[in-house]
Amino acid sequence: xxxxxxxxxxxxxxxxxxxxxxxxxxxxxxxxxxxxxxxxxxxxxxxxxxxxxxxxxxxxxxxxxxxxxxxxxxxxxxxxxxxxxxxxxxxxxxxxxxxxxxxxxxxxxxxxxxxxxxxxxxxxxxxxxxxxxxxxxxxxxxxxxxxxxxxxxxxxxxxxxxxxxxxxxxxxxxxxxxxxxxxxxxxxxxxxxxxxxxxxxxxxxxxxxxxxxxxxxxxxxxxxxxxxxxxxxxxxxxxxxxxxxxxxxxxxxxxxxxxxxxxxxxxxxx
Numbered sequence: 001x002x003x004x005x006x007x008x009x010x011x012x013x014x015x016x017x018x019x020x021x022x023x024x025x026x027x028x029x030x031x032x033x034x035x036x037x038x039x040x041x042x043x044x045x046x047x048x049x050x051x052x053x054x055x056x057x058x059x060x061x062x063x064x065x066x067x068x069x070x071x072x073x074x075x076x077x078x079x080x081x082x083x084x085x086x087x088x089x090x091x092x093x094x095x096x097x098x099x100x101x102x103x104x105x106x107x108x109x110x111x112x113x114x115x116x117x118x119x120x121x122x123x124x125x126x127x128x129x130x131x132x133x134x135x136x137x138x139x140x141x142x143x144x145x146x147x148x149x150x151x152x153x154x155x156x157x158x159x160x161x162x163x164x165x166x167x168x169x170x171x172x173x174x175x176x177x178x179x180x181x182x183x184x185x186x187x188x189x190x191x192x193x194x195x196x197x198x199x200x201x202x203x204x205x206x207x208x209x210x211x212x213x214x215x216x217x218x219x220x221x222x223x224x225x226x227x228x229x230x231x232x233x234x235x236x237x238x239x240x241x242x243x244x245x246x247x248x249x250x251x252x253x254x255x256x257x258x259x260x261x262x263x264x265x266x267x268x269x270x
Contacts, residue, residue: 001192002026004044004090006033006081007051011155012096012146012181016050019185035077041088046192049081050096067122078130086139094191097131097143099177099201099238100124107234111145113199113242135198142191144184147203147238151181152262158212162264165213168224172209175230177238179204180259183250190246201238204250208232215260 003020007013008029020027033039035053053073078095085093102111104118117128131143150157165171179202187202210226217226240248251258 001045002028002043003192004028004030004039004041004047006030006035006047006049007096010050010052011151011153012149012184013050014153014155015151015181015185016048016188019182019189020048023189035073036080037077038080038084041085041090044085044088044090046092046094047081047085047090048094048096048188048192049078050188052096053077070122071126075126075129079133082130082134082137082139086137091140092192092194093134093139093141094188095130095134095141095143096188097127097145097199098124099145099147099203099236101128101131101145102236105236107236109236111201111236111238113145113197113201113239131199140194141198142196143199144187144191145199145201145238146184146187147177147179147201149181149184150178150256150259150263152259155181156263158263161209161213162216165216165224166220166222171213171227173228173230175206175208175232175235177203177205177235178207178256180251180255183248183255186250187243187248190243190248193246196246197242200242201240202243203238203240204252205256206232206235206237207256212256215257216264219260219264 003025005017005027008017017027017029030039035051100121101117101119101124103120103124119125119128134141183204184202191200208230210229213226
């Protein structure tokens with residue numbers, strides 16, 4: 001399969017690019033693409049859209065002070081890309097959305113694949129609007145509602161957290177849902193299947209910082225106090241049964257433990 005990928009040089013796009021190549025597909029990383037462009041996608045079987053313009057290290061709240069530019073690039077630019085895919089006869093589009101489309105759901109809500117969006121941030125709103133526009137186009141598509149993404153390399157989201165803990169700084173309690181970047185990439189490949197539904201949740205672990213840092217303490221011998229356990233009753237848990245039916249098997253705590261030594265080594269990169 002000939003696959004075009006936007007955002008291939010980004011954190012998430014890097015995981016996807018590696019998975020596409022490992023699966024034996026022909027990857028076109030669209031090296032000159034910028035949000036707002038209308039690339040020539042002639043001859044491609046599929047498009048995976050992972051590019052997103054945001055403040056470094058931030059997604060929710062990543063719009064900065066220029067909301068109009070954020071919307072223009074990430075919504076209008078995305079819709080222009082989708083139109084280019086339709087015009088070129090691309091068979092399938094996979095869009096990297098976010099579980100942020102559900103931030104307005106009540107605490108404790110189970111997030112099923114077909115749950116209607118209820119965003120509370122501009123980030124979530126832009127993702128939800130792009131999902132809806134894509135679903136209305138005459139092209140087979142799947143939007144991946146991904147949760148927090150972790151993994152080794154320059155995109156290690158916990159680098160500062162680990163540094164603070166190892167330095168003995170106080171750590172606030174927090175619990176969240178997480179998925180390894182490699183497992184997200186595996187989900188993107190499964191979303192290329194003809195029987196993939198229009199929206200799919202992508203989440204693996206419910207991870208308390210206390211448990212994460214307990215693993216760090218064991219690996220490093222650090223004896224600093226662990227943070228208190230967070231309240232898990234407010235979580236909105238994504239249901240990933242749709243991906244499971246496609247054969248998705250994320251790595252869970254086993255993959256997290258295997259990744260932590262690389263994530264604790266500042267010299268290691270993807």
